[in-house]
Amino acid sequence: MTAAGIRHEEMRSRNRALVIGAVRRSGQPSRTEIARLTGLSHSTISAIAADLIEEGVMQEAAPQGAAAPVRRGRPQVAIxxxxxAASAMCLYLSFNNMSAVLVDYCGRVIASKTRKLQTLSIGRDELVAATIEIAGELAAQHGAFMRVVLAVQGITNAEGTELLWSPIVSHAHVPFGPLLEEAFGVPAxxxxxxxxxxxxxxxxxPKLYRDNFVAILLSRGIGMGLxxxxxxFTGTRSSGGEFGHMVHRPGGALCRCGNRGCIEAYAGSYAIWRRAHGRDAAEKPVDDIEAEEMHQLAELARRQEGPAxxxxxxxxxxxxFGLGNLFTLIDPAPVAIIGQxxxxxxxxxxxxxxxxxxxxGGQHAGTISFETQPIARPFIQHGSAMTALTALDKDLCTRLQSERMEKEQVA
Amino acid sequence: MTAAGIRHEEMRSRNRALVIGAVRRSGQPSRTEIARLTGLSHSTISAIAADLIEEGVMQEAAPQGAAAPVRRGRPQVAIxxxxxAASAMCLYLSFNNMSAVLVDYCGRVIASKTRKLQTLSIGRDELVAATIEIAGELAAQHGAFMRVVLAVQGITNAEGTELLWSPIVSHAHVPFGPLLEEAFGVPAxxxxxxxxxxxxxxxxxPKLYRDNFVAILLSRGIGMGLxxxxxxFTGTRSSGGEFGHMVHRPGGALCRCGNRGCIEAYAGSYAIWRRAHGRDAAEKPVDDIEAEEMHQLAELARRQEGPAxxxxxxxxxxxxFGLGNLFTLIDPAPVAIIGQxxxxxxxxxxxxxxxxxxxxGGQHAGTISFETQPIARPFIQHGSAMTALTALDKDLCTRLQSERMEKEQVA
DNA sequence: AGCTTTTTTTCGAGACCCGAAAAAAAGAAT
DNA sequence: ATTCTTTTTTTCGGGTCTCGAAAAAAAGCT
Structure with missing residues (x-):
């Protein structure tokens, strides 16, 4: 019930964040452009920009001959x-695979690394050790980082400190957050x-996927980002939105999660394979299916009527039906379908x-847009990077500001 | 993409809103109490409170002998x-019934009125006219109002200007918002x-139903507030959360909405009646069922095995299954069940x-709390009143503030 | 070289919040 | 009855922030 009043420092802090956000989104705006984007006055932008440049968060960019239209007047200075200013480590744990990408504060990839590991059979401590190792190696070779994001196929808690459950790891409640923070001394x-x-x-x-949209990941399981x-959108306690485990047919096909009739138990690749091969819907899902095999099943389904x-x-x-139920709750929205x-x-x-x-929810089914992207990995890495970097934006916003205030107190 | 920067006026505006909110929630707090609740300093609260009292939004309350514990020191002044300061008209359109309640700025009922009307057969214009009439009569007898909220069983648009569809009205897209605004010259x-x-x-x-909870209305249809x-929680375009029309069994029982297998087509009173009487699940729902008849069916079901x-x-x-699917998306939360x-x-x-x-979503089904409330009407009226009044809080916050500034400019 | 145009910075004013001190309004103690 | 203590509320001075207007800067145009 206690809501925080707005003090002066916070006003500046938010406006600083607003400026950084505007720069991050639009690339290399001029101060005038930033003023327009944020609605703040030129004088304010001038002051905040000077601060941020002195702090090393932003910099005046070299004038790009191509982009600048030849116009009268003082030329805009791109910022x-x-x-x-900072860098972030983006880890991605997928089936039998761990990848690490180091990105700079602009989101450009500095270096990356991949490693095979048996995610299902590996021990809890080895899994954590392997995660720390790959990040540590990349950092040793290409420089330290100020934040870590670990993307995982699975459910995390809402705070992002723990992996609660994952279909590709045989351990539950792995507190990756604190463990990585301890190992590297930076937020994770x-x-x-x-x-x-x-x-x-x-x-x-951002034109299509702006305020409301759905991302569905189709692979072995069915995932959703909303x-x-x-x-x-996240759950109240977990990362939430476990679309794949909404019940499509009560008492229906057996799902990996142990329940029956989940959407995934019909639309996951293992489920399609099981049905196409005429296996019993109650049969335990097979572990791994080659992409090639799924392609052949699809080809068969295209050619002729039959189980495929x-x-x-x-x-x-x-x-x-799953999307329809979702839309019944939130109204229709653009859908992106990603993955194999x-x-x-x-x-x-x-x-x-x-x-x-x-x-x-699907009354206007015709108007709903679907867009597909077969390869999920680059999106996951880009999303992790932007998650880490926008968090860093806030870190820099408040940390550097408080440093500045201390310095001024001394002087 | 354009986010608004925070200016000075807005800071004050938000802090004023914070103060009003704190007073509304905690009844009659002292200035010290408000400072504690909002996190603002005593000096700020003192200034804002003085403003709001001068504007007539708040007032120093008479010291209540009972509530004040005898303590040393200057006694707190309850505010x-x-x-x-304002009043609001709360209308509620339910099956064959329209009610109007006039409340003061503290939420206390000034007067109320009820009228029968044939909601399903009434014409579009007569419906609107009847709505305006009952509100107008109450206002004529007991004083004007500054805002209207019309609660309806049905789907509205997200902005709250239109009734998009309702099971109890045979007209779609009724723009009650603009029509009421035109009739009374106040926001609706x-x-x-x-x-x-x-x-x-x-x-x-507020202890149980705070940040995350579900309210389910069980009557002829099934409604949800989240x-x-x-x-x-609202949809992106509509009032959203049409829990009752999530599909429970694809191709299943016929629902009032015309689709098949909706939750409502199993759990709405008409659905229970239909099933208990051995009617076909595809049979068109009967229009109205007496509460007494449902009681008898329940009694029968308690007594013996059988269709009831x-x-x-x-x-x-x-x-x-519906709640489970919901919890799969948002994680479990307390549930309140309301209605006949x-x-x-x-x-x-x-x-x-x-x-x-x-x-x-229901893995921890045992830990989920259910609470029932048979009578929905007082909740709907109280909710409408609080919706209208919190909107008025903001109106007063900004309107009176700008008036004050103009006055100071003149002086 | 001066004029025009556009961007950026500087400067003074105004609004607001905060902490400290003062004032107010009690009960308790002498 | 007066003084002390305690608690609440107001007042005051200082500091920070944003803004508008004006000045400065940095071009192209004439």
């Missing part, structure tokens, strides 16, 4: 983020991979739309 | 909202009844919990 969070995809889409195509009102086509039909239906599963999207889409049209 | 919004219930619960029991992160018991079993199951349907909640609850336990 960009200082790539050396664990994030759901689909949430990172959603963040990335927002930077990637942006509502311009904010990443029926499998994809049921997958599309499950996704369609998009290879068969031509078969899925008609079924999705047909199912959507049978739900209250 | 309360000035009941005469249309709100979903369940959302109003959720707002009311938050004021009613609070996430302390904010009323099966009907309630399936209703509970539909609600349980709670009369049979003793039969429904075990089924709800059983179904919940079969979903990913």
């Amino acid at each position: 960009g983020l200082n790539p050396a 969070t664990v994030q759901n991979d689909c949430n990172m995809i959603a963040v990335a889409l927002r930077w990637h195509n 942006v509502l009102d311009g904010k990443l 086509r029926q499998a994809f039909r049921e997958a599309g239906e499950a996704l369609g 599963g998009t290879a068969a999207f031509d078969i899925l889409e008609p079924q999705i739309r047909r199912a959507l049209a049978q739900t209250a | 309360g909202l000035n009941p005469a 919004t249309v709100q979903n009844d369940c959302n109003m219930i959720a707002v009311a619960l938050r004021w009613h029991n 609070v996430l992160d302390g904010k009323l 018991r099966q009907a309630f079993r399936e209703a509970g199951e539909a609600l349980g 349907g709670t009369a049979a909640f003793d039969i429904l609850e075990p089924q709800i919990r059983r179904a919940l336990a079969q979903t990913a």
Whole structure:
């Protein structure tokens, strides 16, 4: 019930954040441009920009001959983020694979590294050790970092300190956050991979994916990242939005999670494979399916009627009813479909739309846009980077500001 | 992408709002108490309180002998909202009924009025005319009002200007907002009844219903009001959260909305009645069922196995899977069940919990709290009143502040 | 070289918050 | 009855921030 009043420092702090945000979004704006974007006066922008430049967060960019239109008047001075202001480590734990990407403050990749590891069989401590090791190696070779984000296929807690559960790791409640913070002495969070995809889409195509949209990851499982009102939607306790485990058919097909009838138990690749091969819907999901095999099933489904086509039909239906239920709660929004599963999207889409049209939320099924992206990894990495960097923006905003105030007190 | 910078006026404006909010929530706090609640300094509170008292928004309350503990020191001066500062008209359109309640700025009822009307058969213009008439009559007798909220069982647009669709009205897209604004010259919004219930619960029991909870209305249809992160959840375009029309069984029982398998088509009173009487699930829902008849069905279900018991079993199951799916998206939260349907909640609850336990979102089904309230109307009216009054708080905050500034300019 | 145009900085004014001190308003102690 | 103690509220001075207007800077145009 206690709400915080706004003090003076906070006003400056927020306006600083606003300026950094404007620069991050628009690349290399001039001070005038920033004033327009933020609605603050030129004098204020001038003052804040001077501070931030002195602090090394931003810098005046070299005038780019091409971009500057030849006009009268004093030329605008482009301002960009200082790539050396900070850097972030983006880790991504996927099935049997760990990757690390080091990015500078502008989001450009400095270096990256990948390593195989048996995610399902590896011990808890070895998993943590391997994570710390790969980040440590990259840092030793290419310089330290000020923040870590670990993206994982799985559920985290809402605070991003713990991996609560993951289909690709046989351990629950792994407190990656504190462990990484201890190892590197910098803030660290664990994030759901689909949430990172959603963040990335927002930077990637802000025109389409702006305030409200859905990102669905189709692979072995079904994941979702949801942006509502311009904010990443999370559960009250967990990373939330476990779309794939909404129940499509009560008592239906067996899901990896142990429950029955989940959307994933119809639309996950293992579920399509199981159905296409005429296996029992209650059969335990097989562990790993080659992408090539899924391609062949899709090809078969395209060619002729039969169990393969029926499998994809049921997958599309499950996704369609699921989206319809989601839209019943939040109203329709643009949908991005990402991942391997998009290879068969031509078969899925008609079924999705047909199912959507049978739900209250999908009344206008025709107007809903679907866009597909087969490769998820770059989105996950970009999303992790932007998550880390926007957090760094705030860190720099407040930390450097308080340093500045102390310095002035001495003087 | 354009975010507003914080200027000085806004800082004051927000802090004023914070003070009003603190007073509204805690009844009659002293200035010291307000400082504690808002985190602002005593000097600031003193200044803001002086302003607001001079403007007539708040007033120093008469010292209440009972409440004041005898202590040393200068006694605290209780500050309360000035009941005469504003007033609001709360309308509620339910099946065959329209009610109007006039409340003062403290939320106390000044007067109320009820009228029968045939909501399903009445013409569009007559409906609007009847709405304006009842509000006008009450105002003529008991004084004008500064804001209107019309609560309706149905879907509104996100802005609250239009009733998009309602099961109790045979007209779609009724722009109540502009029409009422034109008639009375004050701001008017249309709100979903369940959302109003959720707002009311938050004021009613802030301990349990604080940042995250679900309010489910069980009557002819199934409605939901959802609070996430302390904010009323709405769709991106509509009032949203149409829980009752999430699909429970694809292709299943016929729903009032025309689709098949909706939760409502199993758990709405008409659905229970239909199932208990052995009617076909595809049969068109009957229009109206007496409460007494539902009581008898529940009694029958309690007594013996048979279609009545099966009907309630399936209703509970539909609600349980629906809640499970919701929790899969947002994580578990306290649930309040409101309305006539709670009369049979003793039969429904075990089924709800059983179904919940079969979903990913309901893993900890045992820990989820259910609370029932049979009568919805007082909650809807209280929620409407608080919605209108908190909107008025903001109106007064900004309007009076700008008047004050103009006056000072003249002087 | 001077004029025009546009961007950026500087400067003074105004608004607001805060901490400290003062004032106010009690009860308790002498 | 007067003085002391305690607590609340107001007042005052200082500091920070934003803003508008004016000045300065840095071009192109004539």
